[in-house]
Amino acid sequence: MSFARTAGMGGWSPVPRVNLLPAAEIERRDRTTLARRWFGGVVIALVVIAAVSAGTYALSMIADQRLASENARTTDLLGQLSTLSDVSKIRAVQKDLEAYRTEAMGTDVAWGPVLDTFQKLVPKNAEITGWDLTTGALPGDAAATETPGVTATLTLASSTPVDLVATVRGIRTAPGVLDADAVELTSASSEGSASTYTYRLTTTLDQSVYTGLYATKDK
Incomplete structure (x- = not known):
């Protein structure tokens, strides 16, 4: 309501x-x-x-x-990568060839300058008449100036005696030389001609004589 x-x-x-x-x-x-x-x-x-x-x-x-x-x-x-497979194969072959070249030519030496170096180390009254040169190992992690590069056996000829001790000592102290030693001394003369003195020396240069043209280069 x-x-x-x-x-x-x-x-x-x-x-x-x-x-x-x-x-x-x-x-x-x-x-x-x-x-x-x-x-x-x-x-x-x-x-x-x-x-x-x-x-x-x-x-x-x-x-x-x-x-x-x-x-x-x-x-x-993926399609683009498949088209590059040939390029990858070529690059792999190139790397293999470069590694082979480094192994085969890693000890490349400019022999002319090396022989000039040896000629400067011997006495002026002696002449290099023969040599036997052998390269060392491939360049490694050690310093090039501490590792053998070229070992040489030199044959010297002179019409006058050579102070062999002084010659060897001088070679040992020359830049780039790791070792040197005298191996043999002979003399020969014929009737009516002057005597000829023949010396054989061994010496070892460090790896600074390597040209490095075929060394592996970091990329």
């Missing part, structure tokens, strides 16, 4: 009102209102789910496209 004001002679006066709707109708209306709310909530939830699903699908499509692009790029790179 409710009250309302009505206009009369004495002004406004309360008039009672009674809600005559059955309880069942009121309950039905409440259920209808509640159902509408639930329906609205379900619709909103469906919209959110649809939006999330659409976003996920879009991201999946983008990821698939990127994957397809990367796969295509990988296939293209």
Whole structure:
């Protein structure tokens, strides 16, 4: 029951009102209102789910496209690499040839300057008439000035005696020389001619005499 004001002679006066709707109708209306709310909530939830699903699908499509692009790029790179297989084989052969050349020619020596060096080491009154030159090992980690490079057996000829001790001592102290020693001394003379003195010396030069033209170069 409710009250309302009505206009009369004495002004406004309360008039009672009674809600005559059955309880069942009121309950039905409440259920209808509640159902509408639930329906609205379900619709909103469906919209959110649809939006999330659409976003996920879009991201999946983008990821698939990127994957397809990367796969295509990988296939293209593999194709390019396959075309370079001949180049790789050629490079491998080149490296093998360079290694072989280094092993075969790593002890390359400029023999002219070496012989000039030996000629400067012997006395002025002697002449080199023969030589036997042997190269040493390939250049290694040791310093070139500490490793044997060329070992020589020199044959000297002179018409006058040579101070062999002083000659050997002078050769040993010369730059680039690791060792020197006297091996043999002979003299020969014929009737009516001057005597000829023959000396044999051994000496070893360090690897600074190597040209290094065929040494392995770091790349």
